[in-house]
Amino acid sequence: MLKRITSTCSIVSVLVFIGFAAFSDLSFGYTVKPTSDAEYAKTMKSKDGIFKVTYASDPEVIPVNKIISWKLKVETVDGQPVKDAEITVNGEMPEHGHGLPTQPKVTKNFGDGTYLVEGIKFSMPGWWTMTFTIKAGGKTDNVVFNLQLK
Amino acid sequence: MRRASGLLFVRAQKIILILLAISMPVIFPALRASADANDVMQPQVWSEEQIRTLRSLSLSSLPPLPKDSSNAYADDPKAIELGRNIFFDKRFSANGKVSCATCHIPETGFTDSLSLARGLGMTTRRTMPLIGVAYQSWFFWDGRKDSLWSQAIDPLESSVEHGFTRTLCAHLISDKYKKEYEGIFGKLPKIDHKSCPPKASPGTGNPSAIRLWKAMKSEDKDNVNRIYANIGKSVAAYVRQILPQPAPFDQYVDALVRNDLETAQELLSPDAVEGLMIFIGKAKCTSCHMGPLLTNSSFHNIGLNNPKDTGRAEGIDKVLHDEFNCLGKYSDAKPEECLELRFIDTNRTKYVGAFKTPTLRNAAERPPYLHAGQLKTLSEVLNFYRSSASSELEHQQLSDTELLKIEAFLKTLSGPLVFPK
Numbered sequence: 001m002l003k004r005i006t007s008t009c010s011i012v013s014v015l016v017f018i019g020f021a022a023f024s025d026l027s028f029g030y031t032v033k034p035t036s037d038a039e040y041a042k043t044m045k046s047k048d049g050i051f052k053v054t055y056a057s058d059p060e061v062i063p064v065n066k067i068i069s070w071k072l073k074v075e076t077v078d079g080q081p082v083k084d085a086e087i088t089v090n091g092e093m094p095e096h097g098h099g100l101p102t103q104p105k106v107t108k109n110f111g112d113g114t115y116l117v118e119g120i121k122f123s124m125p126g127w128w129t130m131t132f133t134i135k136a137g138g139k140t141d142n143v144v145f146n147l148q149l150k
Numbered sequence: 151m152r153r154a155s156g157l158l159f160v161r162a163q164k165i166i167l168i169l170l171a172i173s174m175p176v177i178f179p180a181l182r183a184s185a186d187a188n189d190v191m192q193p194q195v196w197s198e199e200q201i202r203t204l205r206s207l208s209l210s211s212l213p214p215l216p217k218d219s220s221n222a223y224a225d226d227p228k229a230i231e232l233g234r235n236i237f238f239d240k241r242f243s244a245n246g247k248v249s250c251a252t253c254h255i256p257e258t259g260f261t262d263s264l265s266l267a268r269g270l271g272m273t274t275r276r277t278m279p280l281i282g283v284a285y286q287s288w289f290f291w292d293g294r295k296d297s298l299w300s301q302a303i304d305p306l307e308s309s310v311e312h313g314f315t316r317t318l319c320a321h322l323i324s325d326k327y328k329k330e331y332e333g334i335f336g337k338l339p340k341i342d343h344k345s346c347p348p349k350a351s352p353g354t355g356n357p358s359a360i361r362l363w364k365a366m367k368s369e370d371k372d373n374v375n376r377i378y379a380n381i382g383k384s385v386a387a388y389v390r391q392i393l394p395q396p397a398p399f400d401q402y403v404d405a406l407v408r409n410d411l412e413t414a415q416e417l418l419s420p421d422a423v424e425g426l427m428i429f430i431g432k433a434k435c436t437s438c439h440m441g442p443l444l445t446n447s448s449f450h451n452i453g454l455n456n457p458k459d460t461g462r463a464e465g466i467d468k469v470l471h472d473e474f475n476c477l478g479k480y481s482d483a484k485p486e487e488c489l490e491l492r493f494i495d496t497n498r499t500k501y502v503g504a505f506k507t508p509t510l511r512n513a514a515e516r517p518p519y520l521h522a523g524q525l526k527t528l529s530e531v532l533n534f535y536r537s538s539a540s541s542e543l544e545h546q547q548l549s550d551t552e553l554l555k556i557e558a559f560l561k562t563l564s565g566p567l568v569f570p571k
Contacts, residue, residue, distance in 0.1 A: 067490065103497075123446050150202070
């Protein structure tokens with residue numbers, strides 16, 4: 001009986017170890033890559049639901065390792081253009097822990113709720129996130145776009 | 151007692167089931183690994199996605215020479231010819247023995263075989279390859295230049311390279327290349343010894359040369375700078391034309407694309423094909439060595455820990471303050487065309503110890519390797535990459551056999567070069 005308990009305990013301790021290994025393995029890539037098409041949409045609501053943001057890339061098919069620009073359309077959730085936003089940009093590869101090789105900026109406010117973002121360069125294929133921090137009308141919110149580049 | 155121990159056993163079984171479920175992520179990668187091993191057993195079978203990757207690395211995907219908007223003379227045949235003459239002209243050096251070709255030797259793929267480049271003295275870095283250099287955005291190992299023409303003039307004033315002065319460059323053009331120069335850039339301004347002292351130079355680091363330069367009239371300084379920049383623009387016009395020709399790897403991909411498997415098999419050995427599969431697969435080499443020139447022209451710290459050289463971290467400030475950069479008065483570009491410089495990543499901490507990814511084209515032909523020629527063979531480089539703890543390298547576990555196969559593949563990237571004769 002005692003032997004059975006001892007052997008069970010040793011199996012348990014091995015599996016506890018494996019279990020921890022599994023958890024620590026998972027912790028490396030704990031930002032999970034989105035899989036649904038909706039999460040890769042070009043129109044997204046900001047995290048707290050304050051803004052609705054749409055991007056249009058120039059060129060439309062995003063190349064790797066070339067500087068491109070985006071046009072960003074910022075609206076309130078009920079579709080009113082947000083004309084006076086202050087916007088900052090941050091691009092990242094969550095699985096690799098690094099960002100863009102450039103520092104993109106908003107270089108033009110067209111005055112109708114659209115903005116020009118220049119200096120975007122994706123250095124490699126794979127999953128990227130583009131986070132825009134938008135400040136307007138005393139409110140600040142983030143919007144995240146996912147991209148899968150080939 | 152018996153009941154209590156029975157209960158304990160049941161609980162233990164439950165725990166085992168839970169832990170088994172938890173450990174699945176550990177077991178599954180192992181299953182995937184064995185699937186990878188099967189793929190390697192049939193190296194000629196490429197998926198559609200892999201073929202796409204192979205095509206992206208092949209020379210058939212190389213676009214035409216990119217426009218250099220900062221150099222209006224980049225594709226002028228007369229500038230190419232003048233640039234070629236200057237490239238080989240040893241008179242552009244303090245001792246009359248050093249030209250660009252001293253380190254960039256055409257017969258050996260426009261580089262030398264030394265760990266550290268040698269001109270008048272010894273530099274701190276390896277001579278960079280010039281193959282397909284026109285496609286890059288940043289120049290030198292630290293990217294301290296943002297155009298090929300501004301790169302080309304930097305060694306002229308370096309005390310350990312050409313050891314020349316900026317004013318002597320202008321004198322030499324005025325004395326020996328007047329006709330050729332004026333045929334491209336228009337009338338030369340008057341360059342005499344009184345207004346442009348031959349020993350005056352702002353970039354040598356020599357205090358008396360700097361003093362003499364500062365004492366010159368701004369108009370004369372501007373004239374000399376203009377000639378100096380145009381020397382760079384001519385040399386760049388020539389160096390732009392140094393281009394790779396198809397290597398066995400490119401011919402292999404071309405054969406695969408037209409579904410000519412028989413020819414493909416003759417072009418690459420089974421080891422090289424397996425090495426290629428590892429290169430684009432588990433070794434993740436294409437994260438940085440991408441595109442037909444097998445470089446992303448960006449900067450990475452591969453874990454060399456060379457405390458004497460911070461690499462890109464210093465290059466950022468140098469290029470931002472360079473009077474010959476894309477936004478400077480000697481550039482032919484409109485400010486809006488200087489995208490790389492305008493949107494440069496200035497996070498210096500991120501780039502401490504980072505150096506530019508070199509092209510892998512003809513890499514097997516030009517040991518030693520890395521920014522200071524630290525390693526003598528491709529095998530040493532691959533072993534170093536495997537052992538490096540740098541977070542920028544993400545390959546999976548690689549065996550000695552796998553490294554040998556990657557090496558076999560790298561050797562298939564060597565091909566002839568074309569350049570203006």
